[in-house]
Amino acid sequence: MDYQLSFLKEQDYPLLFQTFQDAFDDYIVDMSYIDEDMLYNRWIKNHVQYRASVGIWDLQQLVGFTMISTDVWQGSPTAFNSATGIIERYRGLGLTQKMIEFVRPKLQKVGIQKLFLEVIQGNTKAIKAYKKAGFDIVRNFDCYKLTHENYHKPDSINADLEIKEVSVSDIKLCRTWFEWQPSWENSTSAVQRIPDEKIILGGFIEGDLVGYVVYYPASKQIMQLLVAPFQRKEKIATTLLDHVVQKVANETEGIRVLNIDTSDIHTIELLTKAGFEYTIGQYEMALDIAEEA
Incomplete structure (x- = not known):
């Protein structure tokens, strides 16, 4: 079947959200909590460029998309795949690879050197598709969640620490x-771009x-914890972790910490102990965008 590919516009967002819901309805992780405003703001945080993002169409129906973000990353112009979604009945047809191939010349033209993405390790079909498109695994991340009834309050804290809001x-x-570069969605640039509430x-x-x-209340997530x-x-x-847990205890059932580099044994130990x-x-x-496909 002949599918049509096109670059997107921000005006396409309502249709994109509808397709997002359809594409992630059976995802490994429950995504039903993400509403229209939440996703829109998340893509602002990630610096999504609609005109560099790709939609794939079956006649008049949007059946898949790849949302491309850009920034200077580790000192070089870089792109990030903020989301790729394909409606279930259109999977297994090589559409992910087609969208990557479609956007690649545009990224090359503006000097983008690499395109990054994140994928759940259990999502073997997606990993296979990305490897087929030329992606290589570069880092391993762990994700954690705390429910307040499971919180282990520390035996002691640093009583000399004065805690107040900063910018x-x-x-x-x-x-x-x-000690290691935060993931794209947890970077300091991402924190700065958050359009709604953030707690620092x-x-x-x-x-x-x-x-x-x-702490980002919309996603109930600690984005950075640094000493x-x-x-x-x-x-x-x-002490900082205890303070933020206590601060939001009445506002949410739990807190997430996403994309901790697996080499960071100290942070992992801190979270597990808590x-x-x-x-x-x-x-x-x-x-590697600079190389020809």
Whole structure:
């Protein structure tokens, strides 16, 4: 069958959301909680470029899409696949590869070097499709969730830590604290682009910022939890985590932490000790756009 591919416009969003719901109705992870405003804001956070994103059509029906985000990532112009969805009866026809091939020349033209995406490790069909399109696995992520009844309050916290709200400008100064690059959706640039509410709490000792936590209420997610290298092992992360858990306890049934690099054993130990449970693993995959397909 001959399918039509086209670049999208922001005016297509209502149709995209409807197709998103159809495509993710049987997804490994329940996506039914995502409403129209939530997805729209998430794509703003991810810096989706509609005119670089692709829709695939069967006559007048949108049957699949690939939403492309762009940014300077690790020092280079980079793209990120914020979402690829294909309605169930159109899967297995190579449509993912067709959309990637369709967008590739446009990305090359503007100097994009790599295209990244994330995929659940149990989604073997999607992984196979992405590998066929030329993607390679570059990192492993773990995801966790806490229900408040399972929260283990710490035996002790850092009583000297003063916690107060800070701005994105404040945490931008802390980029050298990262031991590993956050995933695209958890980056400081993504935090800055959040169009709705975000909570950024800084921890101070004697007036100096020594740690911070970013919480995004719309997705009930801790996006970043970071401590200055010279202040670690002083229960600063434990204290910040306890503060945000207590702060939102009456507003949500649970808190998620997504895309922790599996090499970060200290953060994983912190979360596990607090009662967070492992939910899924994800692969970060990358395609070298600079090379010809």
